Amino acid sequence: MSAPGELRTDVHARIEAAFRDAGVTGFLHATDIDTGRQVAVHADEPVVLASVFKVPLLVAFHRQAAEGLLDPTEPVTLPPGDRTTGPTGVSVLLDEVRMSLRDLACFMITVSDNTAADVVLDRVGLEAVNATAADLGLPGTAVDGSGRDLLDSLFTDARASTFGEVWARLDEPGMLDRLRALDPLRTSHSTPRDMTRLLGLIWRDEAAPPAECAAMRRLLGLQVWPHRLSSGFPYDDVVVSGKTGTLLTIRNEIGVVEYPDGGRYAVAVFTRSLLPIAVLPQADAVIGTAARLAVEWLRRP
Amino acid sequence: MNLVGHLNCFVVVAEELHFGRAAERLGIAQPPLSQRIQRLEKELGVRLFDRSSRKVELTAPGRLLLEEAREILVRVDRVYSVAERARLGEVGAVRAGLPSDLGGPIVAALIAAFREQRPDLRLELRETGTAEQIRALGEGALDAGIVRHPCDTRDLELGPMLGQPVGVLLPASSRLAASAEVHLADLAGHDLAVFPRDEAPGAYDELLATCRRHGYAPPAVHQARHPQFALGLVLAGTAVALVPRTEDAAGATWRPLLGEPITWRTSCVWRPSRDPDQARAIADFTAVATAVLRREAGMAPLDAAPARRVVQRPASGFLA
Known part of the structure; x- marks a missing residue:
């Protein structure tokens, strides 16, 4: 019979080994939302948020809606042409779009729509997002710009004019060093522990009034991506809600896993791959694997 | 004030x-x-x-x-x-890491060349893989190293990138040894002997991904820390080894791979030093090491990273 301390070491070692086998450096925090029991692997290190920044933005948006500072049903017209680069959602549409702010927030979370996110960010304001993070007790979290700003910084640092070109030149010596967007000290950043705290607040109705928290949970539950957190929990009766973050060698997802017995766990996994390769299924899948190792440990009596 | x-x-x-x-x-x-x-x-x-x-x-x-x-x-x-x-306790010394498969003659040439250049300095060499060197450089336990790419070189300085085409070491009796070049797909069915993944995980993953992509999915991979161990597996007919050009030993033959699909990329790497004397010592070591690798190990400078084509997929696209 092992002491709890030994089991803990064991789960840490297994999570580290899973990261190593997948060729990534990994950072993880997982916590039982109701008991506070936790697993931490480099959980207080600063990490690059990438699209995970859309979650604190979502929370700030809903808090402003609750305070009456904005009307979530207000329609916004987006002319064609002037769109933030991105692989999904309004970013790839060709014609004029008219949507409410909250539907833009929906695309921002469910398909990581960058144009939608930048419109929401414009409305909410960067300062308000950071003030929300500070107010909610997330000292390691800061959002320092929009999706458009991030792409501009990448082009400047890589001396490239398309995102494909940045990828193609990622191999060049010193390139990874030069890109501010991949350095947690020089771009929007957080820590795994801050992010599970934020998810816990949303799931316990503490991040905003209950109706707003329910709306946020709904959106995170509608996220489409199956390859990361979700892949670790291939069970029909388990709910996985989450938000990915993807930027070159950075692959992240934060989310909540809910079991039919009522157990619910907030997990934040941030990775950085050694190989400068865009399609790296093992690096996506290890996010699910590491999360499952952590959640299974949290579920042991 | x-x-x-x-x-x-x-x-x-x-x-x-x-x-x-x-x-x-x-x-x-x-x-x-x-x-x-x-x-x-x-x-x-x-x-x-x-x-x-x-x-x-x-x-x-x-x-x-x-x-x-x-x-x-x-x-x-x-x-x-x-x-x-x-x-x-590191006055007057350069502490450098070297990969363990570099080979005795190269290590000897490196020590001799550095001694000639800087007789005033002690050279402390440690045999260690890329991943461990990067860690030790970050902690300040090493001043410089010779690493195989890709690896995480953030906050470190890099010397010129050197390339070394990888070929296959076969039993001399293999029918594949009869042709001047071997296609990776022709190795199908053979076990593979290669350096251990811990030594350079980036280069290891890249090598195996390239093998699979070119039609060679080894049934088993034997991780050989020492080239002599890999040679033993080849001589016994247990595996083929993917290694840079190797002198033919009795019973084993090296053949290039058709189209040079695999190139090991090696460079010196070091910690920037604010002390000019130490910076000069490190610069002297890396210049000597680069010259020895070019002269003795058959490595050639790579001008630029090979142009890569990266097709965007939504799930791996910008800020997905």
């Missing part, structure tokens, strides 16, 4: 000729920076800058004092770094 701190502010403002940018570089706000410059001017009894609303310029005394101030700051840096090295 903290003269060194104030001189540092003076030098940064003199370099930027802009109080806002200088303050940003120093990580302080602009008003305290202006106060420090004023206090320094009072202390020295001369105006250092002409400030107009549009621009900041060095005065004649400012120009005179700039060089002096720089010299003092360099000396101060040296005091700290010499103290640090003395504390860590």
